[in-house]
Each structure stands twice: as structure tokens, then as C-alpha cells.
Amino acid sequence: xxxxxxxxxxxxxxxxxxxxxxxxxxxxxxxxxxxxxxxxxxxxxxxxxxxxxxxxxxxxxxxxxxxxxxxxxxxxxxxxxxxxxxxxxxxxxxxxxxxxxxxxxxxxxxxxxxxxxxxxxxxxxxxxxxxxxxxxxxxxxxxxxxxxxxxxxxxxxxxxxxxxxxxxxxxxxxxxxxxxxxxxxxxxxxxxxxxxxxxxxxxxxxxxxxxxxxxxxxxxxxxxxxxxxxxxxxxxxxxxxxxxxxxxxxxxxxxxxxxxxxxxxxxxxxxxxxxxxxxxxxxxxxxxxxxxxxxxxxxxxxxxxxxxxxxxxxxxxx
Numbered sequence: 576x577x578x579x580x581x582x583x584x585x586x587x588x589x590x591x592x593x594x595x596x597x598x599x600x601x602x603x604x605x606x607x608x609x610x611x612x613x614x615x616x617x618x619x620x621x622x623x624x625x626x627x628x629x630x631x632x633x634x635x636x637x638x639x640x641x642x643x644x645x646x647x648x649x650x651x652x653x654x655x656x657x658x659x660x661x662x663x664x665x666x667x668x669x670x671x672x673x674x675x676x677x678x679x680x681x682x683x684x685x686x687x688x689x690x691x692x693x694x695x696x697x698x699x700x701x702x703x704x705x706x707x708x709x710x711x712x713x714x715x716x717x718x719x720x721x722x723x724x725x726x727x728x729x730x731x732x733x734x735x736x737x738x739x740x741x742x743x744x745x746x747x748x749x750x751x752x753x754x755x756x757x758x759x760x761x762x763x764x765x766x767x768x769x770x771x772x773x774x775x776x777x778x779x780x781x782x783x784x785x786x787x788x789x790x791x792x793x794x795x796x797x798x799x800x801x802x803x804x805x806x807x808x809x810x811x812x813x814x815x816x817x818x819x820x821x822x823x824x825x826x827x828x829x830x831x832x833x834x835x836x837x838x839x840x841x842x843x844x845x846x847x848x849x850x851x852x853x854x855x856x857x858x859x860x861x862x863x864x865x866x867x868x869x870x871x872x873x874x875x876x877x878x879x880x881x882x883x884x885x886x887x888x889x890x891x892x893x
Contacts, residue, residue, distance in 0.1 A: 597763060598707060599707060599708045599709070600705055601709075602710070602769070603741075604693070606771055607717055608718065611666070612692020614869070614872065615631065616688070617630055618861060619633075629871065662710075662711045662713060663711070663748045664679045665714075681715075691873060716737055718776055720780070721777055722777050722786060727797040728797055738794075742801060752764065769799075770887060771791070784828065795835070795841055806844045810848055811832050813832055818852075845890075853874070855870065855874055
């Protein structure tokens with residue numbers, strides 16, 4: 576008996592839908608040191624960390640913050656670890672992989688975790704709104720430009736070493752999913768979105784500033800092509816260090832980031848997320864000399880992650 580083609584198509588659609596509904600939702604987080612994560616969790620040395628001002632412990636202890644930040648700790652007062660949202664980040668110490676919690680940063684090790692990045696609240700936002708498991712694959716390195724280090728192939732010139740590393744680490748994570756995340760073993764995966772948080776190094780080179788908008792469009796186009804999705808949702812986090820007041824170089828990068836998100840050739844589904852409102856004074860922060868790292872203020876990194884996660888949810892229609 577011959578099965579009608581329409582029935583075959585219907586069965587295929589149902590199967591695809593079932594696989595998609597079961598798929599791990601994978602989000603790629605990319606950028607430089609601020610995507611790595613510089614928010615201080617608990618260091619409070621009087622000289623080196625300004626007595627702990629602006630670290631996560633002290634931010635959470637403020638009465639006005641207790642409810643908003645309550646999900647970061649469990650009933651025993653330990654840092655909560657989610658079993659439906661996972662993070663994978665390769666830093667200089669090796670691969671950090673596990674349930675969402677503090678410490679998936681450039682300083683993180685299996686036994687010592689004292690910093691956070693945007694991934695923390697990005698993960699909570701996406702996990703709370705998603706029925707399927709969520710995996711954040713973070714690919715970030717300090718001091719890297721889009722102009723050279725992350726330079727995408729379609730921008731012309733030599734493809735950036737860290738553009739290639741970014742894609743290599745994503746593939747590495749997908750290839751090792753079953754062993755690094757046993758809870759996700761056997762599940763299909765879906766590349767669900769891309770979040771970009773970078774820009775500092777491009778400020779200091781005339782050509783890098785001039786090309787930033789075009790290079791960012793090329794980056795998005797090439798990442799979408801790699802994962803065969805011309806409308807892959809993309810969030811661009813603003814270079815918001817220091818707040819609304821900024822020099823001409825930083826303003827040029829901010830303008831380019833916003834303009835890239837609005838470019839017609841990206842076919843929509845890209846959003847620019849302002850972050851200047853999340854800057855905190857150095858006097859109220861752990862690292863008073865690190866303006867390039869939001870002064871290490873954990874509240875800044877929490878709020879940045881919250882906004883980036885919400886930006887992705889808006890694109891997904893949730």
C-alpha cells in the first residue's frame with residue numbers, strides 16, 4: 576500500500592515538532608573580558624576590594640534588593656545551582672561545565688568561584704521562561720577586538736583567530752554534551768540565539784571604530800550562516816561602561832552597535848540592549864581602578880545579564 580505524500584509530510588512535521596519541543600535550547604554568549612565576567616562575589620579586602628562595596632554578597636544584603644536577588648541562594652544560604660539551565664565555559668584553567676550558578680568566569684575553577692558575568696542572570700531569565708533545558712555556551716577572552724581578533728570571514732582580510740576559536744568551542748561543547756552534561760545526554764539540540772557583549776578594544780583604533788558597524792553586521796551574518804538560520808535571534812549589549820556620559824570613541828562604538836541592529840540586511844530579529852543605566856560609581860564598587868570592567872560591581876553585571884536575557888526573550892516572543 577502506498578502512503579500518500581501528504582501523510583508522509585504530516586508525519587515528518589509532527590516528528591520534527593516533537594524533536595524541537597524536546598531539544599536543548601543552546602545560546603552562544605560571546606565577547607571579551609566583560610562577557611568573561613568581572614563582577615566580584617565575596618572578596619572584601621579593605622585595600623584591594625574597597626571593603627567589599629558593590630560585591631554580590633553586599634548588594635544582595637540591601638533590603639531593597641533581597642526579593643529581586645533571592646533566587647541566587649537556596650534555602651540553606653548556599654549559592655543555588657539550577658538543574659534546568661547549564662553553562663559551559665573554557666577558561667585558562669580548563670572547562671567549567673555544570674548547572675547555572677556563580678563562578679563561570681575567567682577566574683573560575685572547580686574549587687574557587689568568586690566572580691560572575693552576565694551569564695548568571697541571562698540563564699535565570701531564559702530558564703524561567705523556557706520549558707526545555709537551556710545550555711549557555713560562553714566563548715570570551717579578555718582584550719579582544721572585533722576588527723582583528725573576532726574578525727568574521729565576510730568582512731574580508733584575515734579571519735580573526737578568536738572568531739574561529741568561538742565556533743570551535745561551540746562545536747566542542749556540542750560534541751561533548753553527553754559527557755559534560757549527563758542530564759542532557761541523548762537530547763537533540765537547537766542553536767536558539769546569540770548574545771554579543773564587546774567593544775572596548777575597538778575604541779582605540781580609528782579603522783576599528785569606523786568599521787565596527789559593518790564588522791558587527793558581518794559577524795551576525797556569518798554566525799547565522801554557520802548555524803543555517805538566517806533569522807537566528809541576536810542580542811547586542813551596549814558598551815555602556817561609565818554610564819551615559821562618555822568620550823567620543825565610546826560613543827562611536829555605541830552608535831555603531833545600535834545602527835548594526837537596525838540594518839536591513841539582517842532581516843530583523845536583532846536587538847540592541849542599552850546598558851549605561853547599570854553603571855555604578857567606583858566609590859561604591861570593589862575595583863575602583865577598573866572602569867573597563869564596570870569597577871567589578873556585581874550589581875552592574877547582574878542587571879546587564881537581566882537586560883540581555885530579557886532582550887532575547889523579547890525576540891523569542893516570550
